[in-house]
Each structure stands twice: as C-alpha cells, then as structure tokens.
Amino acid sequence: MNQRLAEILLESFPRIFTQGLLVTIPLTVLSFALALVIAMACAMIQIADVKVLRQAVRFYIWLIRGTPLLVQLYLVYFGLPDLGIVLPSFPCAVLVFALNEGAYCAETMRAAIESVPKGQLEAGYCVGMSYFQTMRRIILPQAFRTAFPPLSNSLISMIKDTSLAANITVTEMFMTAQRVAGRTYEHLALYAEVAVIYLIFCTVITRLQAFGEKRLARMNGGDVIRA
Amino acid sequence: MGGTEILHGVDLTLDKGEVLAVLGPSGSGKTTLLRCLNFLEKADSGQVIMLGRTINMPSAGRREIAEYRRHTAFVFQNFNLFANKTALENVTEGLIVARGLAKPEAEQIGMKALGKVGLADKADSYPSRLSGGQQQRVAIARAIAAGPDVIMLDEPTSALDPELIGEVLHVIKQLADDGMTMIIVTHEIGFARSVADRILFMDGGNVVVQTGTKDFFEKNDNKRVREFLGSLSERIGLNEHDTQNQKNDSASHSNSASHGKRGRVRKKGGRK
Numbered sequence: 104m105n106q107r108l109a110e111i112l113l114e115s116f117p118r119i120f121t122q123g124l125l126v127t128i129p130l131t132v133l134s135f136a137l138a139l140v141i142a143m144a145c146a147m148i149q150i151a152d153v154k155v156l157r158q159a160v161r162f163y164i165w166l167i168r169g170t171p172l173l174v175q176l177y178l179v180y181f182g183l184p185d186l187g188i189v190l191p192s193f194p195c196a197v198l199v200f201a202l203n204e205g206a207y208c209a210e211t212m213r214a215a216i217e218s219v220p221k222g223q224l225e226a227g228y229c230v231g232m233s234y235f236q237t238m239r240r241i242i243l244p245q246a247f248r249t250a251f252p253p254l255s256n257s258l259i260s261m262i263k264d265t266s267l268a269a270n271i272t273v274t275e276m277f278m279t280a281q282r283v284a285g286r287t288y289e290h291l292a293l294y295a296e297v298a299v300i301y302l303i304f305c306t307v308i309t310r311l312q313a314f315g316e317k318r319l320a321r322m323n324g325g326d327v328i329r330a
Numbered sequence: 331m332g333g334t335e336i337l338h339g340v341d342l343t344l345d346k347g348e349v350l351a352v353l354g355p356s357g358s359g360k361t362t363l364l365r366c367l368n369f370l371e372k373a374d375s376g377q378v379i380m381l382g383r384t385i386n387m388p389s390a391g392r393r394e395i396a397e398y399r400r401h402t403a404f405v406f407q408n409f410n411l412f413a414n415k416t417a418l419e420n421v422t423e424g425l426i427v428a429r430g431l432a433k434p435e436a437e438q439i440g441m442k443a444l445g446k447v448g449l450a451d452k453a454d455s456y457p458s459r460l461s462g463g464q465q466q467r468v469a470i471a472r473a474i475a476a477g478p479d480v481i482m483l484d485e486p487t488s489a490l491d492p493e494l495i496g497e498v499l500h501v502i503k504q505l506a507d508d509g510m511t512m513i514i515v516t517h518e519i520g521f522a523r524s525v526a527d528r529i530l531f532m533d534g535g536n537v538v539v540q541t542g543t544k545d546f547f548e549k550n551d552n553k554r555v556r557e558f559l560g561s562l563s564e565r566i567g568l569n570e571h572d573t574q575n576q577k578n579d580s581a582s583h584s585n586s587a588s589h590g591k592r593g594r595v596r597k598k599g600g601r602k
Contacts (some may be wrong), residue, residue, distance in 0.1 A: 222410035226371050229404035230424025230472060231396065240427060244414045323414040324456025 115283045115293065120278050120300055126235055128266045128304070130193070134200035135258055141205030146212035147238075160209070167206035173267055175199050180271040195210040196268040204261055208254060215250035216242060228253045255312040261303050268299075276300060336362045337373070337535045344513065345482065349506045350542070352515045352525035359381055359535040360515040361407075364484050367513070368404050369395045382478065391407060399430075403473035405483040411457040417444060417468045418453040418576040421475045429476060441470035447501045470501055478520030480511040487518060499525075523547055529553055 145160045167175070180195045190198070219242050227237025266277035280297035284290045320327060337359045344350055365371040366387065367378065373387040374431045380401060386465045387392055411420050421440035425431045427463075431439070447467035457465050466486055473481050486502065487495040499521050506512065506525045516522055522529060522543070529546040531539040538554050539546065550556065 144477065199348060220410070222406060222408060223412060225404075226406065226410035226412065228370070229368060229399065229402075231399055231476070233392075233396070233427030233428075236427050240423065241412050248414075324416065324458055 105136055108289060111283070111287050111289055112296055113293055116296060116300075118283070119279045119297055120281040123275065123276040123304065126193075126273065127262065127265050130196055130200070130256070130268060130273070130275060131262050133197050134265075135204060136260055137197065137201035138208050138257075138261075139254075141201060142208030142212050144207065145209035146216055149213050150210075150216050151234075164206045164209060167203055169208050172199070172203050172264060173270065174254070175203060176267060192268070192272045195271060196265070196273050200261060200265065202270075204257055208257055211250050211253045211257065212246070214251075215246040218249050219245045236238060245323060248323050251319055252312065255308065255315070259308055260302055262308070263301055292301035334335070335374075335535065339367065340376075340532075340535075340537050342530060342540065344509055344511060346479070347512065348508045348528065349510075349512045349526045350528050350530055351522035352530045352532060353443050353512065353517075353519065353522060353558070354532035354538075358532040360532055361484050363532070363534075364404075364482050364513060368402055368482055369401065370404070376402070382409065400476075401479040403476065403478035403481045405466070405469050405473050405481065407464070407485040408489045409457070409469045411465050411468055411472075413457055416454050416456055417449060417460065417471075420457070420468055421472045424472070425475060425536060439475055440471075440500040446474065446504075447471045447520070448497075449545050462490045463497045465466070466498045467501055474505065480513065481505070483514045483516075485515050485517065487516070487521075502516060519559070531558070533558075565600070 145164070148156045148160050176196070176199050177189065179199050180192065183190065223241050223245070224234075224237050227241050228234075232240070263274075265275055268275055269281065270279035272278075276297055280293050282291035287293070340359075340363055342350070343388065362371060366373040366376070369387075369390060376387045377397075378385050378387060380398065387535065390398075400434060412423060413578055415423055418437065418440050421443050422431075422433070422436040422598075425436040425439060426433060433539050441450060444453055447470050449464060449467055449471065452460060452464060452468070455470070460468065466489075467593075470481075470486075483502065487498050491500060495518070499518065502512070502514070503521075503525050514522070526543045529539070529541060529543050530537060531546070531552075533554050539550065539552050541550070546555070547559070550559075
C-alpha cells in the first residue's frame, strides 16, 4: 500500500467513524425506537381485533412492505414538497425509516404474541387478572423473548439501510465516504473502509443481541433447544 | 359455539363443601360445561347463581365476570402455569395484581399454598424445571391461594404420566377433606368414586344422570351409564359391582384415598 493511500485512509477513518456516531447511530436509534412503538401498537390492535383499526393496520403493512424503501424516502423528501409539506432531511429520514421498519416489526411482534399459548391468557383471567394485566405481565414478556432475535435482525438491517439517507442529503457515514472517494478517486479503498465501519457497528449489536438473549432466557426461566 | 350446539339444557346445583365429579365419554361436553361456568367459553343461554347473585351468562359484562371470578378458581388439564414466572410467582401473581395484596403478604400466602401441595422447596423453580405432576400441584396451589368458594378442575390428571397421577389426586383429595367445594371433570372413575359426593354423568351434551356417588356406582340402571362403566371396568380389569374392589379401585390411583367422612361446612346461600 502506498503512503498516499495510507494517509487518506488514516485521515478519513475518524471522520467517517465520527459521522457514524453523530448521524448514523442517532438516526438508527431514533427510527428504531419509533418503529417499535408503531409495531407494538399495530400488533396489539391486531391481537385485540379492534374492528376498523385492524383494517387500517393491515393496509399500512401492505403498503409499506409492497414498496421500496428508497422510493418511500424519495416520495416523502422530494415528493411531499409538491403538496406544500417540506421536511428537513434528518427528520424526514427518521420518519420514513420508522414507518418502514414499523411495518416489518409489527409482523414480528404479532407472530411472537400469537406464539404464546392461549392458555396463558385464560390462566390470567382465572386468577382474576384483566386482559391488559395479563398481556403486560405474562404474555408480552414471553412474546418479547421470541421476538428479540428477529427484532435484532431488523435493527442490524436498519443500520445499513440508513446509508440510503445519503440520497436525501443526510450526511451520514456513507455520504462522508462518498465525498472522500470523489475527492481522492480512491473508490475501492474508501468504500471498503466504510464497509468495515458498518461491520464494526453491526458486530457490537450482534454481541449485544447475544447478551440480551441470555438475559431474557434467564428472566423467562426457559430452556432452549440445543443438540 | 361454531354453530354446533354442544350443551343442551344442563342444570346443576352445588352446595358449599360439596364435591361434584363430572363423568362421561370424550366429547360429551364436560369440559365445555366447566369452561362455560368460568366464562372461558360464552354460553348462548343460561344463568349461574352464586352466593345469591344471579349472572345471565350470555350477556355478562367484563366487570360482572371479574367479580364472579374472584370467588372461583380453575385448574387446567395442561396446567397453564405462567411460563415466565417461578412457582411462587405463579401463586402470588393474581394476589398481587388482581387483588392488590402487598408482595410480602402475598408471598406468605403463596408459600403456605405451596406447602399445602408439598412444593415449598420448589418455590423458586420455573415451570419448565418441574415435572407435570409438580406443575399441576403448583396450579392447584395457585387455585387455592386466594381462598376461592369453588374450584373447577378440568381433567387435572389427563395430561400426566401414570406414575405422576397419584400425587395430584392426593392433593385434590386433601382439599376435599378440608371441605373445599369442587367440580371435577375427570376420567379417573375410581378417584371420582372415592372423592365425590355426587356424580354428574354427561353424554352428547346432555346430563344423563345426576345422583349421589354411591347410588351412581351401585344402584344405577341407566343403560348408557352401564355401558360407560362396563367399558371402563373391562379396560382396567375391575368390576364395578364388586364393592370390595372399591378400595383397590381408588388405591390404585391415590395413595391416601381414605373413605373416612369429611367434616363439611354448609352455609346458607352457598349455592351455586
């Protein structure tokens, strides 16, 4: 590796990494937190079978899952201004990512809740607990354990998907790398570098997932299948 | 219920301290009857009168049902212990959340209930670490903890390995001896014979016979009951006419099935 390339990489690494900490991570965390709220609401509406709302939720999930994320970003950021709705790029990205991920996570949560045996709810009723008390204290903790690995999947996906926000002028990690590459013409090195940084972030989350799974298993007193 | 009528005009009365066993072939509606009685299934018509209060079953509101369930407890065929709670937490959960007891108080009651079913040493075990028999005993502890007026048991031993049935029947027998009011749906004929005051025999959603336990086994001339008991005694090699076998019959299922008289409490208005 020649010295010029080494210098470019050394100089750009902290810049890209810092941009990751300042933009990519907050974008991911905010969007994902919102997505979980949306997902939870959607799952509960479907489980409780609230008549009209249930239809609305199914429509939302159908719409979001049936259209590309990039198109959704463009629609909201470049399209909505035609209707007089102008959003700054960062909030716009948070909104779109949250709505998008919320639809997928809603299905994860619904499936996880449905995987808890019906008898758990009946047992709750029979000791005098209400639907919501049983949901909160018995059903959801068990469902969350089931939902945790696929939700971690979604989080990891989302970190990488935030690179699409570069298209709507959010200067996150990928755009920062793009700029350095454009200036130095070291495309291979710079895109490999930013890939490594994504890998670092995702590795951290993977570790957190393993830790979280162990904790949840302990809290639920459950055994897991191991050969 | 799904368009098919499962129960047709079932009528039953239970006095305080009485044990009623519901017998009958599979699909006769025993479990449905019990589930309707605790509002786990919605009856299309009918009413339940408990402690002088009448509830119209199809139209009962959430509050009415909740108030009713404060007086009842239910034991499921497959235990339905809260999987994310320890044995003790399973017992105390309802006390704390539904009845608003303080945790220390609830735990004291919980430990007492677990002690009663012989599982005080398993208080901190999760259900997945317990055998089926132990799980069902925890479920019984959960049922008695809040001091219900009646316990409904839906085939409490049907999901258990044969060698674990005895310990559960033993606990239920103790409850009966303590004067607990119970409705037990069961296939354990010998057990029903030793523990129940009355037998309700169902077939095809109808009550065929409702009579005292002794009469049911010894004087019954109903053809359907004869067939049912006949097929069972063939299977387990017992003859229900032979009173001597009565002892073996119950002893084979329960370690301590004694035939001593129970001290019973009868209260006014304790009808259900």
